[in-house]
Amino acid sequence: MFKLIKKLFTNSKQSNDLGIQISNDETNFINQTMKAVLVQELDKRDYFNKEHSGKIIEHIFGRIDLNKGKAYLSNEQKEQLGISKRLKISEDLIEIFNKEKIKGTNPKKLLSNLFNQVRNKALEINNLRKLKNVGFKYVRLLNAGGKLSCEWCKKNDNKKIKIGDAVALIDRHCQCDFIRVTFVVDKNYD
Numbered sequence: 083m084f085k086l087i088k089k090l091f092t093n094s095k096q097s098n099d100l101g102i103q104i105s106n107d108e109t110n111f112i113n114q115t116m117k118a119v120l121v122q123e124l125d126k127r128d129y130f131n132k133e134h135s136g137k138i139i140e141h142i143f144g145r146i147d148l149n150k151g152k153a154y155l156s157n158e159q160k161e162q163l164g165i166s167k168r169l170k171i172s173e174d175l176i177e178i179f180n181k182e183k184i185k186g187t188n189p190k191k192l193l194s195n196l197f198n199q200v201r202n203k204a205l206e207i208n209n210l211r212k213l214k215n216v217g218f219k220y221v222r223l224l225n226a227g228g229k230l231s232c233e234w235c236k237k238n239d240n241k242k243i244k245i246g247d248a249v250a251l252i253d254r255h256c257q258c259d260f261i262r263v264t265f266v267v268d269k270n271y272d
């Protein structure tokens with residue numbers, strides 16, 4: 083996954099697996115949007131230690147991998163933190179969290195949720211921007227479905243939405259761990 087994202091975002095001149103050239107403009111737009119979304123998301127998630135925002139950014143952009151490190155937590159350390167002994171947690175990973183707020187959680191999952199949210203949201207914003215640029219006014223929300231979707235996303239599957247309202251609606255209502263909806267156009271829309 084990281085390799086693909088890295089390829090998409092850092093080597094825009096090269097063709098990806100679909101043989102599509104991504105322009106530098108689009109790459110820059112997605113990168114800037116990812117940064118802006120990341121700042122918003124870190125603000126909402128109090129279990130991240132903002133002092134380490136720099137490291138989180140590096141991880142999200144695939145320049146480092148916080149899941150790997152020189153040293154990993156011992157069973158005693160995991161017990162103290164209230165983290166399952168089955169998880170292999172690097173010291174570098176645990177550093178980015180407010181330790182008292184992650185008891186009973188899976189820190190790897192919290193970080194991958196953040197990554198998925200930032201990437202998916204930035205890609206959807208880019209998608210909406212392109213649809214708007216070619217003149218569409220409305221989109222249809224499509225929910226990937228399944229257990230991971232929140233009630234609001236399930237309830238609003240197939241709903242017709244004004245392009246300009248799409249992001250605000252998601253921000254206001256979606257409770258998913260990360261965005262799992264996409265927006266498409268409908269040939270019947272004006």
Ligand SMILES: [Zn+2]
Nearest residue numbers: 232235256258
């Ligand atoms: Zn949702």
